[in-house]
Amino acid sequence: MNDDDEIIKNISDYSTVADSYKKDFAKLYNLNILVGDGVKLAPKENLTKNQFAQVLKNISELKYLEGKVTEIAKYGNLTISVKQDDVKNAKIEAGDILTIVAGDKQITAPFGDTYSNVDNKKEIVIPEKNGNIIVAINMGNFAKTYGIKLDDTVKLMLQGKKLYLEEYKIRSIDKNRTNNRDDYASDEVFANFREVKTGLIAPGVLYRTSSPINPGLKRASFADTLIKKVNVKTVLNFADSEDEIKKYIADKEFNSPYYKGLFESGKVIALNMGVDFMADEFGTKLKDGLEFFAKGEAPYAIHCTEGKDRAGFVSILLEMLGGATVEEIKEDYMISYMNFFHVEKGSDQYKKIAESNVLKTLMTITKTTNMEELNKADLKSCAENYLREKIKLEDVTIKAIEGILTTGKEVKKAA
Template structure:
């Protein structure tokens, strides 16, 4: 990790030699597209940003229409804390976003909205950015088990029956981990799957390497949710409702929930299920962070641990209108959220819990 950190710093210092001084780091552009998750794409390109004096890990001031905010320039949504703003700089696109949120709704912007970006602090986010630059290894030999490699495990806390529901990496992503996820799903006799990040089309592209998964799909035992990663909003709420109704309306199954890595969307849904079934905040956080340990070897004594672990209290506090959630009121807060925001009935929620116990 130390070696990577030094290389990372050198890389960005080299980039800085191409940039103009801080006084010249400013750009005016506009929003050209807003995607289904509320991310706002800009007319300016990454190459133009670098030419005008901006680099990844800079902190910038942004005005989008009447909305003003500060954000770091990063590569991925998870490079900032849950709920925070970011300017995402990819090779071909620049976008404004909120990690697990809907930027367009929050900022009240639309296509054509004018945007001004000015440099606040060059490399002001560098240390945090380095901390989050985690890349999983695709070498099975570096992992202690197939389960760890495939980020595959049962939900066991609270009243959930052991072996009743599992979470994992995607069995149909078509990469090094997917075959292990498929094998473990079959080994654990999974009979119904909730594919949070897929459509039938995207999943079927990799059915050749996942015959067991294809069999379940052909039997209508896979619920293709195609959920975005921007928590909240009408679309996300509708997708979460679809997910929970699938469990409520399919009793007697052994379920598997997965997204791509089995980390964020899967973490949100499993946090809801664990809370409904009596798990504590600590147990839910431990389960959520197990994915970071499995994928990136992030342990409790690592600097990154608390950055990612704060996602769980953020999720539940957000469900509770910004008020703190404790073990005592956790289940009732989640139930109220599912009824008021998601549109489930109390009977449907009870069916979800019954089918997992």
């Protein structure tokens, strides 16, 4: 996020403000209290009565929006009783910075329109389709992180206008995605389906896809047809529970017969994982999934809902085990953003998303802090250490997975 004085620097006479008052002027400007004429502040001129009245009016409009937590979603996002009209009346817009008061914590977060407006593990406030407001952590659990329960009070207050606007514009990609097949170049692109071919991973072993079972994104039947086409025999479902899968199957609009057959024959593991990759629960379920993988049969398909985040994280680990390079892993990961959101390869959006997602994840797994260190890291060894230390996976299982990835055959699989 930008410093307090980042936006006000665009005001032509900001440099004439005394150094000792620059930060104060910046805060007042960012809070829409002292705004000048949009070009100049005239810091050395006296305020007229009308100007002073406007300042007082601006201060009076600066208030907390207070609401109760009405719902805590599966992944810990809060729905609060503050309405979008309340936000609009408070002159809060996408790209503004807010203060969230939750319990005894004060948290700084931008107001945006989707979770991906911020880095993984960062807070965000966004509107919900039904008119309410959501307070969340991208790829994290806000409720658990801050100990929030139903009916708790959450307050929002404007901290600064437009302080996140440039970042928001780069990250604002959700509007580019539709659930209309005609808006995409192929069934594979629409379903975010592809073979993972990085490093030494053998042909025909590993595929990743959006959900072939959840009809919410209108892609399930396409993904189901595609996994059937490549004869997938083992599936890791990171998003759903067994009960959720049974509900999808029971729906009268259900149209994923191949997946149904795999599920009923025990070839699908339903892991129902959260989106906080660092949570203990995520690690426990990932361990179950990878042990299932080690005992399974190729070809494999891995998926969550979009096939982008949880499937992306696990794909990163598997590609590291398969000997892929940083560049190969990055390019495969970013195909999901090109598929779903039409992000152009090499664009500022592409680079920003890669930095805050796949490259950041790789640094976490490898325990590196910058690109120079990451590019020197032994990715395979780092993935093995991560699985051994964080996920508590046994060496025999890790070796079995590596053998499957690089040969596609039973190479002394885990018992």
